[in-house]
Amino acid sequence: MSTTLALARTFLFVPADRSERHARALATGAGGVIVDLEDAVAPDRKVVAREQLRASVAALTAAERGRLLVRINAHSTLWHDGDRALVGELAAESLIAGVVLPKAEHAADLHRLATDIGPKGVLVPLIESAAGLEAAAELAAAPQVLRLAFGNLDFQADLGLACDPSEAELVPVRLALVLASRRAGLAAPIDGVTPDWRDAERLAADTARARRGGFGAKLCIHPDQVAPVHAALGPSTDELAWARRVLDATQAAGGGVVSLDGRMVDAPVVRLAERLLALGAQAAP
Template identity: 90%
Template sequence: MSTATHAALALARTFLFVPADRPERHARALATGAGGVIVDLEDAVAPDRKVAAREQLRASFAALPAAERGRLLVRINAHGTPWHDSDRALVGELAAERLIAGVVLPKAERAADLHQLAADIGLKGLLVPLIESAAGLEAAGELAAAPQVLRLAFGNLDFQADLGLACDADEAELVPVRLALVLASRRAGLAAPIDGVTPDWRNAPRLAADAARARRGGFGAKLCIHPDQVAPVHAALGPSTDELAWARRVMEATRAAGGGVASLDGRMVDAPVVRLAERLLALDTQTAP
């Protein structure tokens, strides 16, 4: 996949799951305008359907427009499961044929697994490790630094199950976990991480609160489980009209100062302020669903 594809997925605000064994939904998922579509061979597919789901993916993806495949990722089954090795072989073939942009690895806990997967999918393939356990959190820095990793993602529900947590809707207990993933991403020079799902897709206030928390906490995207979640999450994680106006004024002031330190509304505009303005303007280039 191209550099432009990588850049688009690095700035994408929404990643929509779709079952691998429902090929009629793959094109529909892309049509939602989600920044990335994750075709799921793991949780969304029953054990007795995994082989059939895997075997039909190539035909499903080949039928899609080439430009759309740049938003496709496949979530394979976790390392240690009976399906992992066959899934790895498949995504290696799909990546070589440029039918997918990359792979989501669930239950990511060891950098060695990512190194192996990176070799399978080739240098142009992208990896998104899904942090879903205490072991994954402990290894977050190593996972973020593994080759071809584009972003970290948080599996908030599985993480709670792994630790035996019983979080309320605000998931206050997970604040330090989320911060750790943001810090690991920053240290590794990755794009902002992808926050976990809001399981009740009919609950618009809960979705809005979760997306707002993600943005406050430094996440740049969110996993979605239903098409109706895509547009509101995209809007919530993007810059507001006021923020964009401020960012444009910052850039104008910087240009007027010849690239040096400038002043805007009585406040100094230096390099960190300029970087924030540039990020806000870059986010605005993402097409709305």
């Protein structure tokens, strides 16, 4: 599965029917770009959007396609089967990396999508409802799932919540997704959007909350959100220096358990250090 997308800190949405924006979205340096056939496309433009997506991906490089996901329409919609057919064709030609499934609630839907896109494609279920939360463990364990993602706004609508910007009511929901991801051995989940892309203070607070809560990435709706989110979710200079010291000490000890700064360095600590360095190796947007 895609190491690039497993370590990505930012996933930028772009409408499928705005093909002139697809390459520009990739050029922002977002770790992943999600070409959206769902909410960003009006019902009467769904078919046109598929055609524009097919044309635009053909012009991309292999590296760009490796960062490209497609959000299809939900299982309950009229457009789902047509979208599935399209992403199956694109994945077979290695033109996309995988698929985002909105309103994910049933593992069987992911099993079918995994068959459609083949073993090299990845899946990102978007948890947006009470039913999706209830099924989080099964969704995380489905084949080819790379990460879970949280649709925070749709989740609030599904439950009739009226959260303020802190979204304190969603703390247990976010924790449940982090736990489901960890139990399934997935990369850290992807947090939801900050709807006002002009509100830098709100974006910073939302991203800090995501990091504190164990999320490794965030959905973005505007290119201006990419760089600050990428920086805020990445390791600090001090964390990178600590990680290098951990690996140096372990190597000097021949792989055995050592003590560093009064703390035992065992396998879980080494894995954390390795993850920090892998995150730090990502190019900045």
